[in-house]
Amino acid sequence: MSTESAVRRYVVVRNDEEQYSIWPVGRALPPGWHDQGFSGPKDECLGHIRRVWTDLRPRTLRELAGS
Template sequence: MSDDSEKNIRYTVVINDEEQYSIWPAHRSAPAGWREVGVAGTKEECLDHIESVWTDMRPRSLRERMDAAAR
């Protein structure tokens, strides 16, 4: 896919139950186990949003286990 044609594709930001983020073509339903977070735009805009909000790459279940162990 060329850069020009990719710029015309709109994406949406999706998240799963482990609070891991990804992007998905906006014209398609989110895949099973994922839900839209309400942010859509170009690939770059969506990836910029993910970079700003996904500051801890650990899955939620691991974060919770580590927090519990630290108490």
């Protein structure tokens, strides 16, 4: 891992379909994505996403399936 990627910080974001991603801290979020209040190094953000995003189906598909 490079020194630059070790110190770069990200924020966990989620879209209206409840899909998660990370975004560099300080950059404007793309339309439709919302800050989830968790930030840190890339590995920590990805670990947080693994813990909270347990059903990878988009929200509308889950609603159609009734779960």
